[in-house]
Amino acid sequence: MTAFETRPTDPSAAADRGDxxxxxxxxxxxxxxxxxxQRVTGHVKAVDGVTFDIPRGSTVGLVGESGCGKTTLGRLIxxxxxxxxxxxxxxxxxxxxxxxxxxxxxxxxxxxxQQATDLQTLTDGYRIDRLNREQRRAxxxxxxxxxxxxxxSLNPRQLVRDIVGRPLKAFGEASGDALTxxxxxxxxxxxxxxxxxxxxxxxxxxxxxxxISIARALALDPEFMVLDEPTSALDVSVQxxxxxxxxxxxxxxxxxxxxxxxxxxxxxxxxxEVVVMYLGQVAEAAPSERLFTATKHPYTEALLxxxxxxxxxxxxxxxxxxxxxxxxxxxxxxxxxxANPPQGxxxxxxxxxxxxxxxxxxxxVVRVATEEGASLEGLSDVERRTPFDATLRFESEPxxxxxxxxxxxxxxxxxxxxxxxxxxxxxxxxxVVLRPRGDVPLVEVEPQHRTSCVLFTxxxxxxx
Amino acid sequence: xxxxxxxxxxxxxxxxxxxxxxxxxLRWGGIVRDTLRNPTTAIGLAILTVIFAMAIFAPLIVAxxxxxxxxxPRDWGAPNMPPGSPDHPLGTTPQGGDxxxxxxxxxxxSLRLALTVVGITVLIGIAxxxxxxxxxxxxDEMVMRLVDVFLSIPELIFALAIAAAxxxxxxxxxxxxxxVFWVKYARIMRGQILQIKxxxxxxxxxxVGESKWNVYRKDxxxxxxxxxxxxxxxxMGHVVLIGATLSFIGLAEAGLAEWGNxxxxxxxxxAAGMWWVATFAGGMVFLWSLAFNLVGDGLRDVLDPRTExx
Numbered sequence: 160m161t162a163f164e165t166r167p168t169d170p171s172a173a174a175d176r177g178d179x180x181x182x183x184x185x186x187x188x189x190x191x192x193x194x195x196x197q198r199v200t201g202h203v204k205a206v207d208g209v210t211f212d213i214p215r216g217s218t219v220g221l222v223g224e225s226g227c228g229k230t231t232l233g234r235l236i237x238x239x240x241x242x243x244x245x246x247x248x249x250x251x252x253x254x255x256x257x258x259x260x261x262x263x264x265x266x267x268x269x270x271x272x273q274q275a276t277d278l279q280t281l282t283d284g285y286r287i288d289r290l291n292r293e294q295r296r297a298x299x300x301x302x303x304x305x306x307x308x309x310x311x312s313l314n315p316r317q318l319v320r321d322i323v324g325r326p327l328k329a330f331g332e333a334s335g336d337a338l339t340x341x342x343x344x345x346x347x348x349x350x351x352x353x354x355x356x357x358x359x360x361x362x363x364x365x366x367x368x369x370x371i372s373i374a375r376a377l378a379l380d381p382e383f384m385v386l387d388e389p390t391s392a393l394d395v396s397v398q399x400x401x402x403x404x405x406x407x408x409x410x411x412x413x414x415x416x417x418x419x420x421x422x423x424x425x426x427x428x429x430x431x432e433v434v435v436m437y438l439g440q441v442a443e444a445a446p447s448e449r450l451f452t453a454t455k456h457p458y459t460e461a462l463l464x465x466x467x468x469x470x471x472x473x474x475x476x477x478x479x480x481x482x483x484x485x486x487x488x489x490x491x492x493x494x495x496x497x498a499n500p501p502q503g504x505x506x507x508x509x510x511x512x513x514x515x516x517x518x519x520x521x522x523x524v525v526r527v528a529t530e531e532g533a534s535l536e537g538l539s540d541v542e543r544r545t546p547f548d549a550t551l552r553f554e555s556e557p558x559x560x561x562x563x564x565x566x567x568x569x570x571x572x573x574x575x576x577x578x579x580x581x582x583x584x585x586x587x588x589x590x591v592v593l594r595p596r597g598d599v600p601l602v603e604v605e606p607q608h609r610t611s612c613v614l615f616t617x618x619x620x621x622x623x
Numbered sequence: 624x625x626x627x628x629x630x631x632x633x634x635x636x637x638x639x640x641x642x643x644x645x646x647x648x649l650r651w652g653g654i655v656r657d658t659l660r661n662p663t664t665a666i667g668l669a670i671l672t673v674i675f676a677m678a679i680f681a682p683l684i685v686a687x688x689x690x691x692x693x694x695x696p697r698d699w700g701a702p703n704m705p706p707g708s709p710d711h712p713l714g715t716t717p718q719g720g721d722x723x724x725x726x727x728x729x730x731x732x733s734l735r736l737a738l739t740v741v742g743i744t745v746l747i748g749i750a751x752x753x754x755x756x757x758x759x760x761x762x763d764e765m766v767m768r769l770v771d772v773f774l775s776i777p778e779l780i781f782a783l784a785i786a787a788a789x790x791x792x793x794x795x796x797x798x799x800x801x802x803v804f805w806v807k808y809a810r811i812m813r814g815q816i817l818q819i820k821x822x823x824x825x826x827x828x829x830x831v832g833e834s835k836w837n838v839y840r841k842d843x844x845x846x847x848x849x850x851x852x853x854x855x856x857x858x859m860g861h862v863v864l865i866g867a868t869l870s871f872i873g874l875a876e877a878g879l880a881e882w883g884n885x886x887x888x889x890x891x892x893x894a895a896g897m898w899w900v901a902t903f904a905g906g907m908v909f910l911w912s913l914a915f916n917l918v919g920d921g922l923r924d925v926l927d928p929r930t931e932x933x
Contacts (some may be wrong), residue, residue, distance in 0.1 A: 239826055272805065299832045312823035316845045317644055326831035339639050357642040375831065 160325040177253040179415045179519060180381045181285075183263065184245035187231050191498055205231040207439035208245070210260040210601065212256075212584050213383070218409065218416040220430030220447065222462065225421060226494055228315035228439040230307075230387060233419045237385045238287050239302045246286040249298050255281060303376035308387040309368035311443040313360035319346070319371055320356045345374040347403060366397035373404065383415045390425065402429060410533060422609060423466040427451055438497055438505040441601055445608040455610040458506045461490045502546050503596035507542075516613055518596035523575055527568045528565065538562070548595040559587050566591070631729045664921025667801030670914035671677075678730035685724045690781045693732060693793075695720040697882045702834045703892060706899050713897045716888040721726075722877065722903055728880035729904070733911060736797060736866045737859045743854050747807020749844075755809065757839055766809065773806040779865060797868055804858065811854055815847035822846075849926045853919055856906030867908045881905050884916040 186209075188202035206228045213219045213410045218598055221229045227317050236241045236247050251259070257588040262270070262278045270278070279585065283289050287298055304325075308310035313322055323345055324338045333341050343353050349370040360368055368388060376384055390398040402425065408414060424435055435458065443456035456461050468528060492509045503518010508526070510517065521543055537558035543549040555560040563584045566576075581592035602616040603609045612617065658664050677684065688696040697719045701708070704715040706722075713722035755766035773781070785799035819825065820843065826839045865885030869875070875884055882904040889900025 210754075212763070234826075237830060239829060296832065301828070302830075304830045306823040306829065308823055314824040314825050314828070314842050314846070317841070320639070320643065329832040331835070336639075336915060357637060357646045359646065372827075375827070379831070398828060477827065 160401075167254060174341075175253070178256065179211040179215050179250065180257075180417070181214075181248040181251055181256055181608075182211050182232075182236065182245075183210045183248065183259070185232070185235055185242045186244040186248060187228075187235055187240060187245045192483070196272045200497050204439050204500060205497060206235065207243075207524060208499070208598075209441055210245075211434050211437075211441060211444055213415060213417055215382070215415055216413055217431040217529075218418050218429050220418045220426035220433040221436060222421060222426050222433060223422060223436035223442075224462075227436045228497075229419050229421075229436050232436070233304075233385050233387045233417065234345055236417060237302055238298065239304075239454050241288045242568070243303075246282065248285040249287050249290075249302065251285045255285070259285075272553045283544070290459070296330075300379045301381045302383045302385070303379065303381040304385045304387060304609055305376050305389045308391070308392055309372055310360075310366055311465060312372055313368060315360055318357050318359060322360070322371060323378060326375060330379060332379075339582075341378070342374075344369075345378055349374045350409070363398075365393050366401060368537060369393065369401050370404070373408070377408070377412075380412075382413070383417075385417045387419045388421070389418075391420065391422065398425070405429070409448050420535055423451075423462060435462070436496065438500050441609070442506065442612065443612070444601070445610075447603075449608055452607070453605075455604060455608060455615045456612045457510050457614075458612075461509075461511075465490055504611065506598045506612075512614065513574045514614065514618070515594060516596060516617070517572050517574065517578075518599070519575045519578035519593050521591060521593065522545040522546070522577075524591055524593075525551075526565065527575060528562075545595065547595045551589045551591060553587050553589070556587050559584050559589050563589050589619060639848060645919070654761070654925055658921055661921045661924065663917050664717070666767070667914040667917025667921065668687055670910055671918065672728050674911060675734065676726055678734045681727050681731050685721070686728050688728075691727060693880050695725050695878050695885075697729075703897055706903075713903055714897075716885070716900050717892050717897070718777055718878075720885070720888060722885065722900055725880050725882070725885040726903055726907055728912075729882045729885060729907065732879065732881045732906075733863045733866070734791075736800075737862050739797050740804060740862045740866075741855050741858050744804040744858070745808055745851060747801075748813050749851065751805065751809040752812020752859035753844075756813035756820070757843060764811070767813070769781075770806050773803070778803045779868065782865060783872075783874070786869050791874050791876065793870070793879055793881070795798045796869050796874055799853060799869070800862055800866060804862065807854065807858075809852060810926065811850050812847060816843055819843050819846045853923045853926060856915055856922055858917070858920035860912035864908060864912050875891060 185206055186204070187206040190199040191201045191203060192198065193200040207230060209228075211219070211554070221232065231240065238247075248256070248259070258277065259281045262274055265274065283291075284294075287295075287554055290298060313585045317325075320339055320342050323342045324333070327333045327338055327341060339356065342356065346352055346355055350365065351370055351374070355367075355371075356361075362584045363371065364399045372389075389405070390401050391485075405416070406429070407444070409416060416429070418426065420426050420429075424565060430447045432445065433447050433450045434451070435442045435456065437458050441448065442458045443454070445453075445455070450459065451463065454463065489589070491511070495505070496510055499522075501518060501523070502517075502520045504513075507517035507519065508523060521541065525538070525541065526592050537554035538551060539554050540552040541549055542552065551562065553562060556617060563582065566579070566582060566589070575593075578594045579591060580594055581590060583590045599613055599616070601609045601611045604615045659668070660715075673676070678778060687765050690696065695716075698710070698721065699719045701711065701715055702717050702719040704711050705713065706714040710725065711721050713726065716725075729751070751766050751770075755763040755770075780797040782796075782803045785802055786795050789795035789798065822842075825838060825842050827841055828842050833841075861881075870879065870881050870883035871887045873887065875881055876916060878884070885904035886908075887903045889897070889904065893901055
């Protein structure tokens with residue numbers, strides 16, 4: 160096992176060792192079918208253009224509310240799902256990764272035939288959904304997953320020996336007594352033992368089951384593991400044991416982790432880098448401490464504010480004092496429909512510090528008016544030309560005039576009012592035009608610190 | 624468990640095989656014990672034991688008919704004998720058929736019918752349901768439309784039509800029932816697979832490099848079978864009931880040692896007070912169906928994952 164021997168054990172040297180995984184513009188859309196003919200009427204955009212790297216030997220945390228696409232992304236990276244667009248690259252040397260990024264920034268029509276061939280070669284050589292049989296096997300062996308639910312991730316009809324020994328059998332590594340011997344070693348590595356070999360999963364507690372899961376993931380001696388909320392179903396005390404075990408294993412074996420969780424405390428404890436997701440996109444990505452202390456996205460701040468942090472940490476106490484002085488950002492409203500995500504910055508519908516250029520659209524006009532109780536009375540039809548340009552039809556002219564007055568004299572929805580560039584009424588209809596806005600790109604605003612918030616990428620920050 | 628741990632500590636890995644066997648045996652032992660603990664299930668099993676013994680040891684109870692074992696012997700000199708007659712302990716039919724012979728050898732017929740039909744339909748049903756549920760997509764569409772066609776016709780009418788079209792023979796009854804009954808299993812299997820597929824252990828199996836076929840064989844199939852087992856048990860009774868109905872209306876060979884056939888022969892005598900033929904034969908059909916229903920319900924309780932003892 161040369162891969163194992165060359166694996167350095169000191170994680171501080173991570174930067175020099177390249178990346179295990181490079182995610183590039185990954186999208187996963189699920190079709191929504193409707194009607195008798197089951198025609199596709201739209202798509203749920205579970206993951207919508209995500210790019211980040213997982214450096215060898217490090218832990219990258221992936222956080223976000225439930226439904227933000229983090230589990231889908233985990234499944235894409237572990238090869239359980241194929242992306243709709245973009246790709247996940249595995250084991251790419253740094254030079255080749257740079258070449259790939261360079262080639263991908265070129266629009267397709269501007270590439271020379273040589274460049275197109277190079278891109279094809281890189282894709283076929285490293286993208287996990289394009290690998291040949293042998294490469295795919297190597298990837299499969301090196302990328303393992305620990306699932307969230309320790310109760311459903313173990314086959315209830317298999318004995319522990321068969322569960323943990325299964326990867327070895329599937330890869331033809333061992334059988335019979337040799338397999339049993341190896342399984343015992345794996346069990347001992349995760350704090351279990353020989354006496355657990357011939358039991359069924361239901362004879363174990365949640366924490367023990369998760370240990371069995373980890374032993375199975377370790378069986379093929381992988382270099383990379385996707386940990387999909389591995390502790391969220393466990394008691395707090397057991398949680399800590401499992402996290403410590405994962406930490407130790409990483410130190411001993413030089414493992415690389417993608418740690419998916421909704422629990423910020425856990426992510427902070429585990430991760431070297433953190434990627435914050437919102438509605439299928441990356442909102443902010445930075446080295447762990449920077450993300451928690453020098454936050455550069457209001458969504459991350461809102462998550463931090465909603466996070467019950469432990470007071471024993473002096474830094475946290477300081478943060479709490481600051482938070483009392485400044486206005487705490489709180490998450491209001493519900494997560495928008497991922498089948499029809501907001502234009503511009505996806506967070507603008509819930510963002511407390513949003514500005515006019517965040518991507519306000521016609522849907523926001525209708526929604527905000529409704530939320531504020533001043534419903535657009537008698538609104539019969541919305542005729543959209545673009546998301547930013549529409550005619551609102553009312554049942555009668557006085558109702559249209561009332562709506563116009565309401566939209567003009569709007570109080571709390573300041574930034575949206577600023578984004579309206581035309582508001583005209585003729586007869587029973589009102590024309591609304593807002594400032595158009597494309598997707599907000601993820602920009603590196605400080606070394607290794609990327610955010611998609613326009614306040615940082617275009618205005619140089621904000622004061623809460 | 625302490626002594627087991629010590630065995631392993633001594634390093635004997637072959638002892639592991641014993642231990643694996645022991646764990647599995649304990650699990651099955653637990654299922655059997657739970658099944659027997661339910662009194663109604665125990666009654667059902669007792670009835671079945673008696674009937675099965677009757678089928679297996681038929682030649683020891685009533686001597687085999689030299690004209691053909693599955694044919695009721697005719698004693699033309701003694702029709703309509705009441706039960707208790709010296710040569711015919713359960714009496715005879717209006718055609719002089721020996722009721723005891725019909726009952727005892729009829730148990731064999733029923734067992735053959737039930738095992739063949741349920742065996743064939745379970746296999747076809749599992750195969751079709753697996754194609755639909757596991758392969759999905761186009762395959763699912765094809766299988767399920769076929770299933771819809773079959774389900775749109777009542778099963779008794781359908782079986783009757785097929786058996787009638789093929790001509791009166793017991794083999795044709797088996798064939799007709801097999802054609803009709805697989806649909807249920809296909810539907811159950813498909814539903815089970817769609818549900819089992821959602822479990823993370825299926826994903827986990829793919830992640831450790833297992834092939835699709837192995838995932839089906841080791842993860843999907845064993846975890847999908849419980850409701851099939853329960854349904855098959857219930858159908859062991861149901862099939863005999865429908866088979867008896869078909870042979871009652873004359874779709875089996877005349878004179879076959881079969882309970883439905885026997886009821887049919889005896890029906891002409893009922894009005895004249897000759898109750899025994901239809902009563903004994905009908906009673907056997909009733910007992911058979913009842914017993915399998917009791918056992919099937921008991922198995923459902925024991926095997927249901929929500930109630931299975933942890």
